[in-house]
Ligand SMILES: [Zn+2]
C-alpha cells in the first residue's frame with residue numbers, strides 16, 4: 220500500500236523546508252510518487268509566490284532530486300499556477316518552457332482593489348472582508364460567482380492537468396457564516412464547474428491541507444457524488460507546506476470516498492493519468 224501526492228510546497232515559495240526534506244519524508248512514508256508544486260511566480264509582489272529569479276534554480280533542483288532518488292521514489296516537477304486574466308495562466312509561455320511533468324491550476328486571486336492590488340481570497344479573514352467590502356460592496360454571492368467564473372475561464376482556455384482546491388472560496392464560511400453552501404445557486408456553480416472539468420478531462424484533487432485544522436476538504440464530500448457521476452479522475456493531495464504534513468488526512472478522505480462508492484484514484488504514469496484501486500490505507504499495488 221502506498222500514497223502519492225501531487226501538490227506540495229517548499230522553501231522556494233511559502234512552504235517550510237528544502238525540497239529534499241519532502242522527498243526524504245516521502246521515502247520514509249513509502250510513497251510511490253511525490254510531485255513538487257511551488258507557487259509559480261506572478262508579475263507583482265506577494266509574500267507567498269516564488270520570486271521570478273528563483274524559478275531556474277527551482278527547476279534545476281527538482282530535476283537533480285528526481286535523478287538522485289531514482290529507484291527509491293518518483294519525484295515529479297510541477298508548479299501551482301494562478302489564473303489571472305491577461306496576466307498569468309497554466310498555459311503561460313514561461314510555464315510551457317519550464318518542462319513540467321504536469322501543472323496544478325488554482326484560483327487564489329479574484330479581481331483587484333482600486334489601487335490595482337490583486338485580492339487573494341485565501342488569506343486572513345480580515346483580508347477577505349476587505350476585498351468583499353471594497354471590491355464587491357459586501358455582495359458575497361457576487362464574489363463566489365466571480366471565483367467560479369474565473370475557474371471556469373481557466374479550465375476553458377488554459378486547462379491545467381489538476382484543478383487545485385476547486386471550491387476554496389468556501390473556506391471563510393468556517394470562520395463566519397457568509398453564504399449557504401446548500402443554496403441552489405451555489406450548488407449550480409459547483410455543478411457547472413465540475414461539468415466543464417469533466418468535458419476537458421482534467422483531474423480534480425481532493426485537497427486535505429486544512430483537514431486536520433478545521434475538517435475542511437476541497438471539494439467537500441457533498442460533491443463526491445457529482446464527481447462520481449461525471450466520472451472525473453480524482454487524486455488526494457495534501458497541499459503540504461511542511462514535510463510532516465505530506466499525507467495529512469489521506470486515510471480519512473480515502474474512507475469518505477470509499478463510503479460514497481468511489482473506488483479509484485488516479486496516478487500519473489509516463490505522462491498519463493491512470494486509474495488505480497485504493498483502500499483506506501493507500502493505493503493497492
Ligand atoms: Zn493553492
Ligand SMILES: [Zn+2]
Nearest residue numbers: 226227299458
Ligand atoms: Zn498549494
